[in-house]
Amino acid sequence: MTNSTRPIALVTGGSRGLGRNTAFNLARKGIDVVITYRSRADEAKAAVAEIEAAGGRAAALELDAGAVPTFPAFVAALKQTLQSTWQRNRFDFLVNNAGTGLRKTVAETTEEEFDALMNIHLKGVFFLTQALLPLINDGGRIINISSGLARFAVPGSSAYAMMKGGIEVFTRYLAKELGPRGITANTVAPGAIATDFNGGHVRDDADINRMVASVTALGRAGVPDDIGPMIASLLSDDNRWVNAQRIEVSGGMNI
Numbered sequence: 001m002t003n004s005t006r007p008i009a010l011v012t013g014g015s016r017g018l019g020r021n022t023a024f025n026l027a028r029k030g031i032d033v034v035i036t037y038r039s040r041a042d043e044a045k046a047a048v049a050e051i052e053a054a055g056g057r058a059a060a061l062e063l064d065a066g067a068v069p070t071f072p073a074f075v076a077a078l079k080q081t082l083q084s085t086w087q088r089n090r091f092d093f094l095v096n097n098a099g100t101g102l103r104k105t106v107a108e109t110t111e112e113e114f115d116a117l118m119n120i121h122l123k124g125v126f127f128l129t130q131a132l133l134p135l136i137n138d139g140g141r142i143i144n145i146s147s148g149l150a151r152f153a154v155p156g157s158s159a160y161a162m163m164k165g166g167i168e169v170f171t172r173y174l175a176k177e178l179g180p181r182g183i184t185a186n187t188v189a190p191g192a193i194a195t196d197f198n199g200g201h202v203r204d205d206a207d208i209n210r211m212v213a214s215v216t217a218l219g220r221a222g223v224p225d226d227i228g229p230m231i232a233s234l235l236s237d238d239n240r241w242v243n244a245q246r247i248e249v250s251g252g253m254n255i
Contacts, residue, residue, distance in 0.1 A: 006057070008082070008091040009235065010132070012036045012065055013098030015044040018145070018193065021228030022095060023047060027056030029232045034081060034091065036063035036074075036098065059085050065098035066119035071131045078135065090137045093235050096125045096144045096167075103156045114159050121163035126170060139182040141235050144171045146189040146246065152254040164189070168246050175244035184243040188231055191250025193222040217252025226251070 009026050013019040014035025023033045024047075033051055037044035037060060044060035051058035059081050063074050082088050099121050102113055125144060136142070146168050149161040167187065174185035192212040212221040230249050233239065 007031045007093060008034065008086060008088065009093035009095060010034045010036070010078070010091055011095040011097055012063060012128070013038075014095075015040060015047045015060065018190065018224050018227050019095070019097040020047050020050075021224035022097065022231045023058070023228075024050055024054060025228040025232040026093075026235065027051040027054040027058070029236060030056075031093065031232070031235065032057040032086065034059050034061060034078065036061050036065070038062070038064060038098070057085065063098070065124045065128065066116065068119070068124060068127045071128055074128075075131050075135070078132075082135075090135050092137050092140045094129065094132060094136060094140070094142045095231065096129065096142070098124075099145070102160050104159070105156055106158050109159050117159050117163055121160070122166045122170075125167060129174070133178075136183060142171075142174055142178075142183065142185040143231060143234060144168075144174075144185070144187050146171075146187045148189055148191040148248055148250045148253050150189060151248065171246075172244045179243075184240070186234060186242060186244065187246045188227070188234065189246055189248040189250070190227050191216065191222050191248065191253040193224060193227065212253070215254050216250065217255060220251070222249070222251055 009031050011019050011023045011033055014023040014033065015037035023035050026033050033056060035044060035047055035058065048058040048060050061074065061077050061081060064070055082091060102117055104113065129142065144167050146164040147161065149157045150164040150168055171185045171187045178185060209221050213219055227249055234242065
């Protein structure tokens with residue numbers, strides 16, 4: 001298969017953490033990747049180099065996933081990149097991964113903090129997906145990233161978890177409405193993962209890491225390589241009949 005005929009995925013927030021791991025594993029599966037980054041162009045450049053070293057073709061575009069007014073310009077840049085890099089007008093897979101965290105109780109959360117989370121995790125995902133629908137090939141796939149926190153409650157995660165609960169509902173509606181185009185939509189919900197997300201607290205705080213391990217059936221916190229390969233597998237043709245599902249990848253957390 002040549003690069004011109006390989007499927008193409010767009011992974012938001014693909015320059016670091018779970019997004020980067022996902023992009024790398026997609027490349028290993030024969031899928032080319034466009035990643036987005038918010039501000040760290042150096043990290044995005046390094047991620048592109050890593051993907052290309054794995055045999056794939058990749059590009060990186062800047063995107064503020066919470067700034068809906070910037071989406072038309074992003075779509076225009078994506079069109080130009082698809083044409084210049086792949087001589088194509090459309091892509092195949094969308095992974096809505098970009099996001100930030102917040103660790104505050106209901107009593108402590110400000111309206112500004114709530115709105116920032118909503119813009120990135122809920123409103124942004126809705127309207128970016130809407131803007132990209134004309135560019136997704138019929139028969140394509142959409143994966144939205146949720147969280148185990150939408151199923152179980154951990155104090156200090158209410159606002160973030162609310163947004164992820166909304167994404168899970170949104171995913172089911174996408175599956176229903178895009179069915180006539182043969183496009184599937186599923187949610188992947190990671191458990192606690194040791195990355196730099198949310199200040200790196202699962203990775204760097206030994207007490208939190210031990211707590212996560214104690215409530216996880218497999219006895220440890222997750223790592224990025226527990227998630228990226230699963231997403232890549234979900235986008236393979238072997239899983240073409242999986243649709244409108246919430247798939248938790250948490251090692252059996254809080255069961």
